[in-house]
Amino acid sequence: MNNENPILYQVIENKTITWFKNSNEYLVLENTTADILKRLSKDISVNEIAKALSKKLNVPLEKTVDFILDLEKRFFVPKKTIKPDIVNDYRDIKIPKEFEFKKYYKINNVVFRVNFSNEFELSLVHPKFAHLETTKTGFQNEFIVFNNNGYIFLHVDKDFIGAWNKKEIHYFQGKFSMQLIQKIHKKAENEWMGVFHASAVSNGKKSILFLGDSGNGKSTSLALLQANGFTCLADDFVPIDKEKKEVYSFPASISIKRNSLETLLPLYPELENSAEYHFKKLNKVVRYLQPNNNNFFAHLPCNDLVFIKYEKDAKLTCKKISKIDAFQQLVPDSWLSPEIENAQIFLDWFKSLNCYQLTYSVNKEMIHTVSKIFNNDL
Known part of the structure; x- marks a missing residue:
């Protein structure tokens, strides 16, 4: 059974993060549930697992049997897929001879x-x-x-x-x-651990990832830090390799939303006359700011995830948060390698991280706090 759908497990805090090869899906499970899956994957019988669980939890055997059968059906019974009669991969479409x-x-x-x-x-x-x-x-x-x-x-x-x-x-x-x-x-695609929807800033020695919902201020915070001696490694698309587990530079511009212009124009007067781009489906209008990175081959380690949020008139707070909460916010917007080796590397890397929530309204206080995180001085 284990060969059909390999599973990886990583205990973090009081939960078990579980990865399924077939779907490249990560789930946060109770430790007892993860332990049942481990036993099922080793072909231990449902009755044997149910008897042990019934005794441990002091619940009727019938209930534990039903619970385990439900888990087995969900995670180990192959799902039926309807294959289309005709598969078109478009390889026969000819490339145009002329381009506008x-x-x-x-x-x-x-x-x-x-x-x-x-x-x-x-x-x-x-x-x-x-x-x-x-x-x-x-x-x-x-x-x-x-x-x-x-x-x-x-x-x-x-x-x-x-x-x-x-x-x-x-x-x-x-x-x-x-x-x-x-x-x-x-580096080929299978040499990357993952790509994250985040902003990556560096002090020349290491990097920090800023995460958070759209509109929370990731890119604006990155632009503010860039104007104060830090370097933009990547914005929106942050690649991390599997060998070094380091953030690699990505050369795209920083996307600046219209409501950030008042804050950033004194620092970047070039934004005044830069073109605006309307993304109707995303309901946003952005301008693009050139990153200050002059070495797009750069790659640096990352030990810290910061869920950052600008909130008007808020008192600055910066505190460590649950890694499980951080994981559940990080993964949905990420591309994570489907290779089993890379999935294990990702789980090990994540377990080693510090995870923070930083809320601010005063830019100088945010910059000072990020400097303290870089210096391990919080």
Whole structure:
């Protein structure tokens, strides 16, 4: 049974985080429930497990049998999938010969050419990377983005990567970014532990991840810290590798929402005349701020997750929070590798982290507090 659906377990605080290979799903379980799954995966009979559980909990045997059978059905009985009669992977779609836009981006000393079939495809990628645009036309890597029959196609260095409909635009953007970091850092997809929807700031020696719901101020806090001697490693898309378990630099701009302009314009006057981009589906209007990072090959360890929140007139508070609470906020918005080795590395890495909740209204106090976290001085 264990070979059919390998499971990993990590006890944190008073719970067990459990990972299922088949679904690449992480669940936070009670320790007793996780122990039952371990026994089932070792092919110990339901009756034997039920008898031990009945005795331990002093409940009727019938109830423990029913409970264990429900767990077995949920986690170990293969789910029926309906396979479509025709599978179309779109590989036979021909790449256009002409493109409306050709952009060249220089990342460190490497030049990427990205071909876009129209302005819509351009708008999905270019604003975040416009600060990297170069006039050099010699290139080492080529990305091709085009539309065919309502689908957005991506090819990288002549390899077909995928096709997405307009409801799946964020998946296309994520895959584009994933392909980009693979080329920048020369690491295949299975060499990454995960990618996190966060902001990553560094002091040159290590990094901190800012997390939180949209609108809580992750990117604004990052921009404030960048203006006060810290470095932006990545915004929105934060990759961590499996070998070093370090945050790797991602060269996209920092996205700044309209309601942050009053705070940031004195520090970044260039935002006054920068273009605004309207994302109707996300109900937000943003401008893009160039990161101050001058080494997009950089990678640094991360020991701290900070769930940050700007709240008007709030007194600054910074306290350690439950790792289980932090885990349940971190995972839903993350891409985590489906490889069993990488899943174990992620669980081990997470267990080692410090997790904080930081709420503030005064920028200077936030900057001072983050400095203390970097210096292990809280």
